[in-house]
Each structure stands twice: as structure tokens, then as C-alpha cells.
Amino acid sequence: MQHFKSLAELHRANGLPAPESPMLSLVQCRNSCTLGVTEFTTDFYMIGFKKLKSGTFLYGRTKYDHENGSMSFVKPRQVIEMKNLEFEEDGFLIYLHEDLLNGHPLHTEIRKYGYFDYEANEALHLSPKEEQIIWELYHKIEAEYYNNQDEYSKDIMIGHIDSILKYSQRFYKRQFINRTDLSGKMVSRFNEVLSVYLDNGGLQTKGLPTVHFMADQLNISSRYLSDLLKQETGKTAIELIHIFLISEAKNLLKGSDNNIAETAYTLGFENLPYFSRLFKKEVGLSPNQFKKQIFN
Secondary structure (H helix, E strand, O other): OEEEOOHHHHHHHOOOOOOOOOOEEEEEEEOEEOOOOOOEEEOEEEEEEEOEEEEEEEEOOEEOOOOOOEEEEEOOOOOEEEEEEEEOOOEEEEEEEHHHHOOOOHHHHHHHOHHHHOOHHHOEEOOHHHHHHHHHHHHHHHHHHOOOOOOOHHHHHHHHHHHHHHHHHHHHHHHHHHHHHHHOOHHHHHHHHHHHHHHOOHHHHHOOOOHHHHHHHOOOOHHHHHHHHHHHHOOOHHHHHHHHHHHHHHHHHHHOOOOHHHHHHHOOOOOHHHHHHHHHHHHOOOHHHHHHHHHO
């Protein structure tokens, strides 16, 4: 698999003009766009906007299949493939070398945007008004990029990129709400998966369910699952797993003669101190205190 360390190398490999900056590249796709006919990775962040008509865009080994205007976000060393893409309208790609952000607040901030860990089928779908905002910001970057860059250019361009990322965060939250209305509460489906796992003896045979396992069962990425649940409930996936298990623990402690260790094992906890700490955190009492309270 080919890995691109420099933007110039990426441009040469795809027959594109040399980038205006060694650290930042703008590629505007007019109806068609092909980058890397085989899988490749880079040292760059990529922000892409497109309305895909045909062709292959693989990201995280998942195919895009979108009709609406959508944005994708790829972090360094993520596998990408773009082949014979045709767009309904113009699109763009922004490649941002990770070294460009050294010493800038965005170097830390960009890691907080969970959508760089989303899969392709979790791309951001934009409304027409949202598309207009993103295009306006892109054109501001473009004007600076092609206009005799000076000592202020870097901060100005990074500032506009930061704005694109902040707007994208806002638009994703809107998308979470809209998709929840269409498909039902994710937390309900999440708890159903946990219930089936419990009923089928998964806790005893496989141990505690992970966020990755839960995301696989729900056909979404781990980061997208946690962000969606956070939007719905204010809690992350792992917090909801813990709440579910401690609720089951309370039920077992009330309704059986099992001791604390047996209860913990039944729920997949191999580490008793960990179970006790988690129980106390959620309930406010240790398992022993809770059990004593039942009989008093």
C-alpha cells in the first residue's frame, strides 16, 4: 500500500499541479475526481465535500453511497481509496499536513473532533444552507491560498479551516437529532443488544461487552455510537454499559442468595475490586452496604 509523506508526492502521483504550499493542498473536483486508484495512506488530515454520482470512495474500508451533499473527514494514516469518482456538482478536497498545526491551538483541538474516527457511512449530510456556509469558508481559504501568501496567510487559512470543523461539529449534532427521529432512539436499541447479550449468556462466556462489540452489533463505528448516545442521553456508550450492568447487579443482589463475588462473576466481572468500585460509583454504596441495606 502506498503511503504519501508529502503533498507534492501525492500531487505528482495523481497528475495534479504542484501544491501552492508544502503543508496545505486544495483540490477542487469539477464533476470528476480520481485520487489514488489503489488504497493509500498519508500524513495528512483530509476534509472533503462531494455529491457522489458514481465511482468508488473507500474510507475505513467502507464504501460511500450518498446522493446528498456530504462531508468526510480523514485523519493521518487512515486507509483511503478514490477511483473514477463522478459528482453531481463540484466538490473539493482539503489536505492539511499534520505538521502545519505544530504550535497552533488547532493541533490539540482537532483531536477533539470525533468525526475523524467515523466510518464512511457516517459522513456528514448537509442541507443547502449548510452547504453554502461550507463553500463560503472554502472560497475564503482558496482566495488566501492562491494570492501571494505572506506571514499572515497560515493563520488566516487555519482559522477558516477551524471554522469548517466547528460548523461540522454543529451540523453533526443536528444530524444526530434528525436521524434519531427517523430511526428511533439509539439508546433503546443499545439496551436491547445488551439484554440479548445477557440473556444468551454472553457475560459468562465472553465477559463484559465492549463499545466496539456494541457498535458492531448496531452497524456503526464506536466513536459515532458514543457521540450519538451522548447527544441522546448525556452519557457515553461505556457509561451506559456500566449503568445497565449495575442495574442487573442490584437486581441479583436483591433477588438471589449469591454473594458479592458470585454476582460479579455472573455479570462478567473477573476483577472484584473493579466491580465494587463501579458499583459504589453508580449506586453511592458498596455492594456489601447495599446488600446489608436490603435485609435491614
